[in-house]
Amino acid sequence: MAALASAVRPKFRYLSAWFCPFAHRATLALEHHADRVDYEWVEALGWEQRQDDKGVTGTGKEWWYHWKADELKRSNPSALVPTLIPVDSTSGEADESKAVYESIVTIEFVDQISGASGKDCLISSDPYERARARVWADKVNRECCSPYYGVLVRQDDGERREHFESLLKGLKSFSKELKKTSGPLFLADRQLSTVDLTLAPWAFRYYVFEQYRGPDFVIPTGDPELEPYHEWYDAVFSMDSVKRTLPDKDRYLEHIGKYADGSARSKVGNAVRRGVAAHELDDEKD
Structure with a gap:
């Protein structure tokens, strides 16, 4: 190859x-x-x-x-x-x-x-680590990425809070898994992986919660259970190959307003308004 x-x-x-x-x-x-x-x-x-x-x-x-x-x-x-x-x-x-x-x-x-x-490589040569990464890429997609849209699209305060708590639970689970290696990335020896790249786009975008949902929806920095996550975040976003992919924060903040007021007419927005998770969108229904 x-x-x-x-x-x-x-x-x-x-x-x-x-x-x-x-x-x-x-x-x-x-x-x-x-x-x-x-x-x-x-x-x-x-x-x-x-x-x-x-x-x-x-x-x-x-x-x-x-x-x-x-x-x-x-x-x-x-x-x-x-x-x-x-x-x-x-x-x-x-x-x-x-x-x-x-x-x-x-x-x-x-x-x-x-x-x-x-x-x-983004995929480990170790078949066991490769399998673990596939499981966790799917897990963070469902538990740390999909709830992002629930926090933004759902218009009921209780529902927003439920999605945010679900997201925090997912991040704490991810943090616990990070402790299995020397860190700070998902794989050992600072090898970037599919899991890191699966979560990173949403981790970068969590900042919009404070603008549209208030200070109670900020990812806490003082929680010991989230310390590995924050170390992971700092490591990933210090990489040049990652930095050059990031959208302008102000421009993205304006864009995501379409989701925050519940009016975005996208498949993801439609799915979340319909009451399902973003990863459960249906081409026919949404």
Whole structure:
């Protein structure tokens, strides 16, 4: 694999959206392997105003919906970012039939196609650690990422609090798991992993809670149970490959207001309003 990667450097059209934490996972993997994998960023999902069912176009956020690029709709059945489309090294043509999508899958795919070895890999060479990481990538996705939207989208204070407490419980569970290695990252010897990249986009975005939900929704810094999490956070966000992927905080804060007032017309927003977790969205219902 390493020999192949050095001979033919993989290149992709990367269908993404600057604000999307799911896409951010793929961005982190691509930047981690920036010296091995090339990509062209394509902003493929955004917001547009549309008329309501009475033919009226509003002037507020309540009338904003997602637009999606035709290339995204052709290459991904769910029309979601991130989506990676391989580009032929000889012809320069993109092959939409080989598109890779689903955010955690894209992390693993980029790592494997990069040809990296040793500590540069995001996937451990130890089969037991590899299995543990797969379990925990799914676990933090459900317990530390999905509740983020419940805190923001749900309009009932009690429901918001319930989602926030669920998130804290997930972070404490993650913190406990971090103690199994020398830390501060999920794998030993400071090896960045799929688990770290699965959680990082949401961990970065937790700051919006204070603006939209108040000081009672801030991740506490004085809780001993969360100390490993905060050490993990500092380690991850000190990395140059991570720093250069981060969206501007003020710009993102303005964007996420669409979710905080419950009006975002996205699949995730619709799913949470429907009463299910973000990771349980349904293409037909949402």
